Ligand SMILES: [Fe+2]
Ligand SMILES: [Fe+2]
């Protein structure tokens with residue numbers, strides 16, 4: 003017993019030395035159980051978010067208003083599913099199968115980004131989602147490219163390349179709508195009114211209320227705090243909104259100075275945290291719908307997966 | 321409408337409407353890889369339709385755009401085959417519909433790549449690579465269904481029995497098509513039918529599936545007479561262009 007304890011202390015020291023030296027932790031390396039647990043939770047939640055995130059945008063595929071718009075939306079949704087695949091693969095390196103991750107999702111033991119529990123109600127929502135939701139995701143994911151777990155970091159590098167396209171395409175939709183008819187402008191403003199706060203909520207609670215942040219920062223899983231990332235996003239996004247004539251739905255917005263790069267910094271209202279926790283805890287407009295959809299598709303596909311597996315087994319025997 | 325425009329629309333509508341049906345399957349696939357593969361085919365097909373609509377709009381000289389043709393015609397001016405508009409039920413049905421169409425597209429575009437019409441020739445040659453991949457995927461699934469479980473085999477046979485009646489239309493030439501035969505713009509559909517039939521027999525043999533005995537065939541789509549499902553599909557496709565005709569998207 004004593005020996006193992008000493009051994010663990012030795013391994014932990016080695017692990018921490020690697021973290022300090024910015025050497026990536028790889029699947030075969032020893033890692034503290036809490037580190038593994040944190041990653042299992044975070045990477046699978048990220049993977050589920052990519053996949054569940056296909057649903058709100060999917061709500062407009064059949065009504066996409068032009069050939070180009072439909073192609074871009076289909077390709078975007080396909081990218082998100084691809085991100086889900088990279089991330090499930092990264093998560094599987096931690097010794098848990100995709101089937102198990104999906105089962106945890108269905109049992110409510112695993113979460114996905116709460117933002118996808120909001121509905122996509124008009125075509126401009128497709129713009130707002132790309133611009134704001136993907137925009138917030140990138141802000142977070144850019145910093146995650148430097149995360150300490152190798153497979154997660156590499157998945158983030160691939161994903162970030164595609165995410166910036168998504169954000170530009172989303173912004174382009176908003177820009178077009180604002181150039182368009184009064185109806186289109188109304189739809190665009192309606193979309194930002196509904197997506198602004200959920201996008202800000204994506205960065206999570208204030209760091210002071212976020213119990214897991216400290217370990218995650220110490221182990222360099224997380225490279226920047228929730229609040230810092232949220233400020234970055236706000237500072238970057240407000241000028242983009244103003245440029246095309248959209249109003250951010252927060253009357254407290256005002257410039258409070260410039261950062262080192264000379265970019266404006268803004269004061270803003272605090273998030274409605276009651277709403278945040280309510281949606282996280284299952285009471286958002288679409289929580290039930292999203293999860294039920296995923297469960298239904300998975301159950302309807304059971305015979306197909308079984309067919310593929312059976313066929314594969316049979317052809318091995320031959 | 322000029323024969324050539326009509327013929328172009330038959331090609332574009334087949335691709336556009338089938339792509340739409342496939343796009344409805346997004347987030348409904350049996351597993352993630354297959355969900356994305358389906359979206360991929362939907363993307364290839366809309367990518368095939370788009371230039372053909374654009375070219376048809378140019379030929380038609382009415383000042384319309386390709387988008388106008390895709391989004392603003394009335395139902396009886398869509399000329400896709402009935403097969404492409406059949407609604408998604410289960411994965412076996414979706415894949416069987418795809419398989420019938422992929423075999424058709426494969427041989428059809430192979431011949432169309434020799435068309436005297438430079439535009440169609442180019443479209444066909446470009447599409448062949450994608451269509452070859454589509455056919456590989458759907459025929460592998462047919463074989464998997466047949467050789468998988470009892471359930472999968474039964475579902476595939478049921479889909480075959482139900483969709484068979486829509487396959488004859490693929491080879492039934494429209495007036496526009498016939499009018500373009502002599503100038504070698506259009507393709508001899510009887511020749512395509514023979515190759516289609518041969519390929520179906522071959523895959524069915526490997527998949528232990530049977531051709532239905534009832535060979536009754538439904539026609540209509542190519543002349544603009546569609547199933548009840550078509551109107552609902554167009555209601556969604558055209559929702560925004562109908563409600564906001566002035567808007568540019
Ligand atoms: Fe994302
Ligand atoms: Fe993504």
Ligand SMILES: [Fe+2]
Nearest residue numbers: 082136165168
């Ligand atoms: Fe994205």
